[in-house]
Amino acid sequence: MAAPATAPGPGPGPATATAPAPAPAPAPDTASPPGPAAGTAPAPASEQMRLEIPGDRRLEAGHAITLRAMARRLPQLIGRALRMAWQVDRRAVAALLVCQVLSGVLEALGLLAVTGTITAVIASGHIAGRLREAAPSIALLAAAAGVRAVLGITIGALSTRLAPRISREAELRLLDAATHAELTAYDHPGYNDRWDAADRGVEVSQDLLNQSQNILAATASLVAAAAVLTAVHPLLLPLLVLAALPQAVAGVRAGRLNYLASLDTMSDRRLLGLLRWHLVDKDNADQIRSGTMADFLLGKYRAAGARVDAATDRAAWRAARTSLLGSLAGGLASGLVWAALIALIGTGRISVASAGTATFALRSVASGLHGIVGYGAIIFRTGMYLDDWSDFLDEAGGHRVRRGAVVPAGPAVVRAEHLGYAYPDADRPSLSDVTLDVRKGEVLALVGENGSGKTTLSKLLCALYLPTTGAVTWDGTDTVALDAQAAWQRVAVVPQDYAQWPLTARENITLGQPVRGPGGSDADDAVRTAARASGADDVVAALRSGLDTLLAREWWGGQELSGGQWQRVALARAFHREAGLLVLDEPTAALDPRAEHRIFTGLRALAADRAVVLVTHRLTNVTVADKIAVLDRGRLVQYGTFTELRDAPGLFHDLWTLQNDRPASRP
Numbered sequence: 001m002a003a004p005a006t007a008p009g010p011g012p013g014p015a016t017a018t019a020p021a022p023a024p025a026p027a028p029d030t031a032s033p034p035g036p037a038a039g040t041a042p043a044p045a046s047e048q049m050r051l052e053i054p055g056d057r058r059l060e061a062g063h064a065i066t067l068r069a070m071a072r073r074l075p076q077l078i079g080r081a082l083r084m085a086w087q088v089d090r091r092a093v094a095a096l097l098v099c100q101v102l103s104g105v106l107e108a109l110g111l112l113a114v115t116g117t118i119t120a121v122i123a124s125g126h127i128a129g130r131l132r133e134a135a136p137s138i139a140l141l142a143a144a145a146g147v148r149a150v151l152g153i154t155i156g157a158l159s160t161r162l163a164p165r166i167s168r169e170a171e172l173r174l175l176d177a178a179t180h181a182e183l184t185a186y187d188h189p190g191y192n193d194r195w196d197a198a199d200r201g202v203e204v205s206q207d208l209l210n211q212s213q214n215i216l217a218a219t220a221s222l223v224a225a226a227a228v229l230t231a232v233h234p235l236l237l238p239l240l241v242l243a244a245l246p247q248a249v250a251g252v253r254a255g256r257l258n259y260l261a262s263l264d265t266m267s268d269r270r271l272l273g274l275l276r277w278h279l280v281d282k283d284n285a286d287q288i289r290s291g292t293m294a295d296f297l298l299g300k301y302r303a304a305g306a307r308v309d310a311a312t313d314r315a316a317w318r319a320a321r322t323s324l325l326g327s328l329a330g331g332l333a334s335g336l337v338w339a340a341l342i343a344l345i346g347t348g349r350i351s352v353a354s355a356g357t358a359t360f361a362l363r364s365v366a367s368g369l370h371g372i373v374g375y376g377a378i379i380f381r382t383g384m385y386l387d388d389w390s391d392f393l394d395e396a397g398g399h400r401v402r403r404g405a406v407v408p409a410g411p412a413v414v415r416a417e418h419l420g421y422a423y424p425d426a427d428r429p430s431l432s433d434v435t436l437d438v439r440k441g442e443v444l445a446l447v448g449e450n451g452s453g454k455t456t457l458s459k460l461l462c463a464l465y466l467p468t469t470g471a472v473t474w475d476g477t478d479t480v481a482l483d484a485q486a487a488w489q490r491v492a493v494v495p496q497d498y499a500q501w502p503l504t505a506r507e508n509i510t511l512g513q514p515v516r517g518p519g520g521s522d523a524d525d526a527v528r529t530a531a532r533a534s535g536a537d538d539v540v541a542a543l544r545s546g547l548d549t550l551l552a553r554e555w556w557g558g559q560e561l562s563g564g565q566w567q568r569v570a571l572a573r574a575f576h577r578e579a580g581l582l583v584l585d586e587p588t589a590a591l592d593p594r595a596e597h598r599i600f601t602g603l604r605a606l607a608a609d610r611a612v613v614l615v616t617h618r619l620t621n622v623t624v625a626d627k628i629a630v631l632d633r634g635r636l637v638q639y640g641t642f643t644e645l646r647d648a649p650g651l652f653h654d655l656w657t658l659q660n661d662r663p664a665s666r667p
């Protein structure tokens, strides 16, 4: 799920509303797990890049990669792969399994045919007669090999069909979980990181089936060859298993070393992803140039890259040493097996023909064992990514929007009663004991210094957040009891950072939900009316295809708007919505004086059939408000009309005085 370089990241954005979502870190290969890990790298003292997932358990899991743990986990992972595949295409999975079993049976038959062939070929008599005798076995060998090849191709085709579907299904489940979680989920520590990790789980989900497939194939071939080997002589199989063990242990150890190294470098790899994002993001491009920051950021990138390379090199070297030792021990052990085989022939316990069969079977068993261990280590790591994916589904499931079933009308009275709100894990509440209301036909202005809680309060009033203490009611009904989707259909919000959707101008205003125009007229009439109220009509008129113009220059040649033009479109979007509650958070920050004047002179008319909440620092604009609520560090310190507050001593008066205290212009 890679994001376009200039678009926000695909997952939930970072905790603050103003920062851009980071791009996904570089896509992992199957040997390198994603995301940061708690405790894997010491957090820089300055906190400037504290990239860790609270409660991350992957380091522990990395240390737990042992042969036994793998043996326990493999069946679960194969089962999971088959279940995921089963959900997307049952018939393909059934066919895949049948092909796999058939392939194993044919391998066994082929091996048995070797005995018949060798027996016939080394028997005494004329060569033609010996060949005639060997013909059925040779035919069986050839047929088994041919059919296995066809089965192999079928298995490949079925896997190719299933893999992308599995990954699509995994992705859809992730998106469904993320988009149906409460907004507050994003504020939980680690939620966004876990989304990143889960996203990479989706990327590898399509590998799971192939990897299971390889293990099943190796297992089928091993079982077939082991059965044949045991039939030749019961001593051979245990000997071979013993011989394969050193290499198996070394393989798992090497895998663990690589995995732990990739955990160690997670923090730096995440940093690389973030830096890459900031280096190429269009929104930062001018500031990188004007601030001559490129070398500084590239220096950071190089340093982090060098740390990753050094850690990876160290691990690769240690893993190579472990594998070398394993191979040496494995070589010695194989020598023992071959010695045993020769001894069995020498003592007449097995025939030469059986020894021939055993030779083939030994190779099959050995490669089967190596296949299981090798692919096992890979699928084990894939399983860890998938755990991240399913953990996120569980976590987001825990935040799933589960409110009441009351379907509200556009509210006539929105009321906060002793309202309190604390962000998850925050040291202190952002709002405490706030009581106020706003009614249809009224404009309520929220005023206060930065961080005083205005935006948070507006999100509670429109039921995006639920209170932690007290209540917000719509016409007397607690927002907790409202059907969330139905409630949100009744609100229109222009946030400080409004979305610039890469859609047409019309879709940017209707949000894909056209409504009838005034007097039941055409849907475009409603769009034009909203555009007129916000000043977006001038913007649309200048676009080459009017409402049909795509508003994204970098996409398929669309057109780009200026900041203020985008804000007009965002306002039109809110005015177009048939909402009972309109929330405007700094709605004119990017507008020129003429456009701003138009909004505020039109606001009263807009408020006629809506309750309007206006958040602003420009105190001249709050003269349009019927009531002003002044917040200070989350508390409601003043509540009244403009003239009351302006003339009374207090925070509003102080802010008003400061805003009007500008040095006189030079004569």
Ligand SMILES: Nc1ncnc2c1ncn2[C@@H]1O[C@H](COP(=O)(O)OP(=O)(O)OP(=O)(O)O)[C@@H](O)[C@H]1O
Pocket: 015, 016, 017, 187, 423, 424, 426, 430, 448, 449, 450, 451, 452, 453, 454, 455, 456, 457
């Ligand atoms: N997502 C969040 N997670 C944790 N704390 C948050 C979050 N958003 C805001 N806060 C905190 O809540 C408090 C109120 O923030 P809020 O954005 O509501 O203030 P504001 O009055 O709208 O500020 P401004 O005028 O700067 O827009 C601040 O102390 C802020 O640090």
